[in-house]
Structure formats: structure tokens, C-alpha cells
Amino acid sequence: MASTITVDFTKGIEGWTPGVADYGDPDEPSETGYGWSKLPAPLEGKGYFLTVHNNSDDVLTYVKHQVGGFAPGAKYNLSFSMTYATDASADCAGVGGSRGNDIFMVAAAAGDEPKTVKQADGRYRLNLDRGNNAEPGTQGKVLGRLGIEGLGCNGGEWAQATRASTEAIPVTADKDGKLWIVLGADSGYEATNAWFLLGATVQVKPQ
Template sequence: MKQLKAILLGCIILAALGCKKSDNDLETNSTIVNDNFKDGQGSWLIDFVDYPKGKEEEWEIGGGISKLPGPLDTTSMALRLSSINRSDDVFMFLKKKVTGLKPNQLYTVKLEIEFASNAPSNMLGVGGAPGENVYLKAGLTPIEPIKVLQEDGYFRLNLDKDSESLSGKDLFYINHIANGTQEATYKLLNRSGEFKGRSNENGEAWIVIGTDSGHEATTTLFYTKVKANVSY
């Protein structure tokens, strides 16, 4: 009987240790964003940089929650961003603050994005292709991404995103926005990427996703889903 009790006690201890390990795994691998814009914009914000102050109307800069365009489901909502890239460098982006992270922690981020693009593949365009020369970038940063007015009259980002397909210290190249067809028709695309980013001293960080355009014409995208997982 004593031997049986000892065996049972050993099993209980092993089971408890197993549960403890599982809890630790959950702490080091967590989903911090899992948003579907059909439910609205939520706490996501949008902004634009690399254009001159006062030219918002001329460059048709803007966006917000909007219905998806045809031939997609026009009853479903998405987060729309649009501009005419007259500077050959417009960066239009969305951002969201996340909390509850470990302070000053370096994380590995696995990001999944779904968006609608009407940029055809392998097509010539003004200044660059409408698909392959519009570069999708993302990052996790300890400070809020904001526009800063420079002496030359242009708004620039306060983070290092580098240019075109190059990754910066803060934002990293993921892919382009070509829709995989020869037609300028909206298709839902899925893009994923992995990069590193850091939280601030309060355990906060900003997820930022945007497009660095080398196509000197109109780009209009409809973001539908964003999911971000972090581990350390």
C-alpha cells in the first residue's frame, strides 16, 4: 500500500510539473493581435508620410473603414488606405498600440496579414510596377510611429524603414502587393513575415504595417485581417 501511495504521489508531482511547463510556454509565446476589420477599425490608426505638407487633397491621401470593392464581398468591411504617389516614395501605414508585454523585452514577431489589392503582377507602371514596386513592411516598436515635418516641407516617419525593398532598423520588408494575376481586379492576398522588435519600459509596443511605394500613381489597399504572435 505504501508503495502504491508513493507511485501515485510521484505521478501527481510529475503532472504538476508538466502543467507548470505548459504555463511557461504560454507566457513566452502569445498572440497579441488578432483583428478582423469587418468588425470596425477598433484601436487601429492610419497615417501617411513622405509627402509635402498641404498636398493631402492633391495627392488624394486618406482612408478609413470602407466596404470591400467588387468583385469581392461588398457587404464586408475593411480598413482602406489610398494615395497618389507623386513623390515616388509615399508610405501609408496602419498602427496599433499593444500592452501587457514584458518591459524592455526583445521579441520575435510572426505576422500574418490579409488585404485586397488590384495591382496586377508583372505589369509596367509609372516609375515602377504597381504590384512588385509597392513594398509591404512591418515592425514592432517601443515608440509610437508618427509623422514629423522636416525642413524641406515633407512629412517623414520617426522610425527607420529604409527605402523600397530594403529593411530598416525598425521596419522590415515582408513582400509586395502584386495580386498574382494580369488583371487590375481586387484579390484577397495573404502575406506573412517574421522579424524582431522590442517593448518599452512599460511593457508597451506598437505594431505598424505599411507600404513603401515606388509606383508613381494611385495605390488603394483594403486591409481585412491582422494577426501577430510574439515569442522570446
Template sequence: MMKISTFPLLAGSLLLLTGCDIEYGTLPEHYYDFRHDAHQWQPGFSDYPRDNADIYQLESGMRDLPTGFSGKGLYLAGMNRSDDLFMYIKKQITGLQPSTRYQLSVSVRFLTNAGADCMGVGGAPGESVYLKFGYAATEPKQAGYYLNADKGNQSQDGTQARVIGNVAAPGISCDGQNFASKTVSGGGNTPLQFTSNADGTIWVFIGTDSGYEGLTRLYYQELELRIGPR
């Protein structure tokens, strides 16, 4: 079952809030703090026509957090003119047992400027921007128009991805001028299972599948992958 909170849930979050240094030996193996580094997580976009990409205003990369927050975040932004833009980050995970069945869930903390219960073109800027995570045996990337992994469409799961929430943050205005930190944690309505490659690798991605026909801006702050036996 999914669990959504506006309070940090990840290991090390209290350290982030107090500004202390993180002792990485005490954190889970697949915990990533984007305050200083992307940790080889790569941004990507799909479900848009690449021959007319300029109108989508796609941006990504490590950036200073907006006013009121310290440190950096892994920034993604895009104008959803196709009514189906998928913005995501991806990473190849190594060191798994070869050809072994695993179960995957995630916790992610990010900054969003989408308030709750706001009106928008095509859908709400918060509740209609669905947060998903998934896996792929090969690198996830746009193939033609769509992602080369079955992520599903907007609020729907895919065979390789699950919906775990949205980007709406209660307590901020609908004008998009302010950001709030939100944490989403879980594994979706049904467990997401995968079989590792013969070399003990798998690709993992997490991103937003948008039904809101406007600009979405997110700063990913922390991410924890929970990979366990089936």
C-alpha cells in the same frame, strides 16, 4: 524567411470565407478581423509634403469591400507623387512584460487591384509597392517629411522595420478594375526584435513603401501579430 501566398493563411480565414461567426476565444491574442471594426488600428501617411497633400489623394477609413467581396475592410489609398509615399496602419500593443526583449512577425490579408508583371510609372504597381511591418517605442507618425521610425526606404529594411513582400496579385488584369485577396506572412530576411517599454507597451505598424508613381488602393482584411520571446 518570407512566405507569400494568394490564399488565406491567418487563423479564422476559413470562417471568413464561409461567412460563419468567429469565436474569438479560439483565435490568437493579437489577431484582428477588420470585417466589422478597426480594433483601434489607426491609418497614417508619411514621406510626402503635407503643405501640398491634396495632390496625393490620400484616403483612409473603414469601407465596404469592392464588388465581389462581402463585409468591410480598413481602406488606404494614395497617389505616390513623391516616389516614396508610405501608407500604414498602427496600433499600440499593451500587456507585454516590461522592458523585455521580443521577436515580431506578422501575417496580413488584404485586397489589392495591382496585377503581377504590370508596367507603371517609376516602377510596377504591384512589385514596386513593398509591404513592411515594424515597431516604435512611441507613436509612429510623420515628423517633418519622414516617419519618426526607421522603416528603411522602399525595398530596403530599416532598423525598426522589415520588408515581407509586395502587393502584386497574380491572376488579375493590369487595368486596376478588379481586386484580389492576397496574404503575406513572415518576419523578413532577418528577425525583427524589440524591447518593450517599461509599462509593457510597444507600437506596431504595417504598410506599403511605394516606388510606383501612381495610385495604390488597399483594403486590409485580417492581421495577426506574432509576438514571442527573443
């Protein structure tokens, strides 16, 4: 039977663990920060604040959470929508790319816990096939670009948006009937990006 997982970060972030990936030792991201914080005006309430400075041309900022209640070893298809707040415009250029157009909102799912792991080439990546930047993977999809049309190029003007993908991610629940979901932003913008996760909806359908 199909089901829906509803995530509301305006009510709290307990159980959601943050992380970063897609970098090497020489260009490890800096200025990382996470927390449940007040939203900038004119928005009201709180959200999951995430910030990172991209010291290369690629960094993934993500949060992960394990959910249960599924049949052990059963196969499911998951599709995601994500709501967030940003002051990045969809219409502006930037350092090493466009913040609004070169940061991609992404989601992933797996039976095993997603972790940032050092690879043979020295890069730190998630231990699942999320894809990279605008390219999807077998365990991850791109929901859309960060930028919101109509915002100014100088930042400071905040708004919220929802991005979604109808492409399903196949995942197999573990022996305890649990699986992991990942929400994040994959950045090709070579500077600082700060944003707020507000919520997500995950549609779960048995295969």
C-alpha cells in the same frame, strides 16, 4: 512565453490610426483617404480602405496601433503576416514603375509611438528605422509586393492575398508593458494606389 496578436479589420478599425510618410513639402501626397468600407465584388464584407496619390517616387501609407499586456522593459521578437485586397496585377507596367511590383507591403514595431516627423533634410519620415521601399530596417520588414498574379492590367478585378516575413523585428516594451505595431504599403509607383487591409497576425516571442 510566446503569444500571437490577431488583427481582423473585417470586424472594425477602432484604435488604428492612419498616416503617411516619406515625402517633402513640394511633393506632399494627395487624394489621401481612409475608412472602414465595403469591399469591391467579388469580395464580401468590409476592410480598412486606404488610398493615396504618390506625387514623387516614394510614399508610405500606414496604420498604427498600441498593444499591451507585456512585461515592462522586456525585449521581444515580432514577426508579421498581413492579409489585404487589391486590384493590382503582379505582371503589368505602370506610371513611374509597376503598381504591383513597386509597392511593398511592410510592417514595423517600436516601444515609442511611431510618428511622421520632419527631418533635417526637409523630408517627412517615420521616427523609426522602417527601411525604405524594398529595403528593410532595424525596426521594419518587407513582407512582399502588392501585386497578385493573374489579375488584369486594367484594374477593377479584386482579389485578396497574404504576405509574410519570418524575419523578426526586435522591440522593447515600454514602462507600461506596451508596444506599437505598424502595417503599411511603401510605394515607388507614381500614381494613385487604393487597397484594403483585411487583417494581420503577429507572432511575439520573448528574447
